[in-house]
């Protein structure tokens with residue numbers, strides 16, 4: 001067997017196991033966390049599994065399975081998207097919910113972490129089917145979502161339109177009060193926030209610019225003139241390509257599920273968006289050559305933006321990554337083994353819980369506007385987002401410097417305490433972001449007091 005194939009087969013790609021490994025690694029740098037608190041912080045508060053039938057367009061009655069996981073609500077109500085995909089599993093939703101907890105803490109917004117998903121393939125369903133699935137799913141979740149308990153948002157294969165159906169269904173169930181804050185990512189004329197559609201990508205650009213300006217990549221202090229590759233051309237990826245190009249970067253390759261396109265001299269991502277709108281895919285855009293999704297990831301470039309799904313950069317391909325900087329617009333695109341390989345090669349990874357936190361940050365702004373019956377203009381939203389992203393990026397970079405600058409002291413302390421056998425090594429940005437987030441969540445847990 002090919003050695004790379006063997007490595008992949010031995011790598012555990014279960015997202016919940018990966019989230020646990022990331023958390024446990026970070027906790028090694030937090031020796032004062034008590035054991036019970038560590039267990040509380042990794043386990044979800046609540047897991048809901050629902051099953052329901054829908055009669056689809058072809059007259060067939062089909063059963064659907066949906067999940068909603070509330071991971072942690074110490075810092076505020078649960079917050080997290082709803083995903084429609086045939087590969088959704090409970091472990092994936094549990095992992096995504098925990099990443100939301102850490103992301104909200106890194107972004108320093110008063111929400112906890114949650115996530116939902118329905119196992120379905122929207123490509124085989126009509127719009128009416130998806131609307132019925134959405135309404136039925138929300139009814140099944142009942143009182144487990146709400147403006148002050150758990151607030152959904154868009155994720156893979158869900159959109160502002162899906163959020164409008166969620167709002168409408170919840171409003172039917174709870175008439176006579178302001179229910180707009182029950183869900184974010186709504187259409188702008190239905191309580192949505194200006195700037196929310198672009199928020200994940202804008203936040204990604206702001207965090208990238210801040211990290212580059214602080215010297216995270218030697219010889220690359222701005223996105224201006226940088227070559228950029230984007231995997232996944234949906235809400236996060238397509239808009240990231242457009243915004244990075246508008247900031248002076250050269251987009252040289254992008255992809256979607258049908259394949260990728262490549263032009264070393266660069267191309268206009270807006271042309272790719274229009275081409276996708278007309279044909280259903282970016283493939284075949286004039287002036288570009290086809291590239292497979294595997295080869296796209298290993299193209300030489302300054303910045304690689306995975307913006308599709310989990311487990312794209314793994315033990316079997318990380319060594320071939322030639323980007324100088326990886327910016328995670330997607331959740332969980334890099335496995336722990338790949339993280340170690342990239343760190344060893346000196347390629348920094350701006351982790352998902354920082355890099356894509358612009359989406360949930362503007363979701364929080366939307367929630368505030370809904371609670372106050374306000375609508376801010378787009379400049380106000382973007383100014384606030386820029387400040388939040390700069391602060392969060394600084395906090396993660398500062399945490400990394402602080403940990404790596406005090407390793408000798410930390411290691412001596414670990415040994416005195418008779419700690420586990422592995423030495424404390426310098427941390428990457430992901431571990432730094434986790435240390436920051438876990439510290440913020442555990443501090444609030446202790447301030448509130450263990451109940452009763």
Ligand code: NAD
Nearest residue numbers: 155156157200232233234235236256257308330331356359
């Ligand atoms: P989306 O459904 O709008 O887009 C996903 C895109 O990825 C599509 O273009 C699809 O064709 C492509 N894709 C799927 N599998 C692929 C593969 N194997 N190779 C190449 N392309 C592939 O979803 P989205 O909302 O953009 O979410 C993408 C990622 O960003 C997810 O990990 C999501 O959790 C994360 N994210 C999204 C938001 C948001 O606000 N939408 C916020 C934070 C994080």
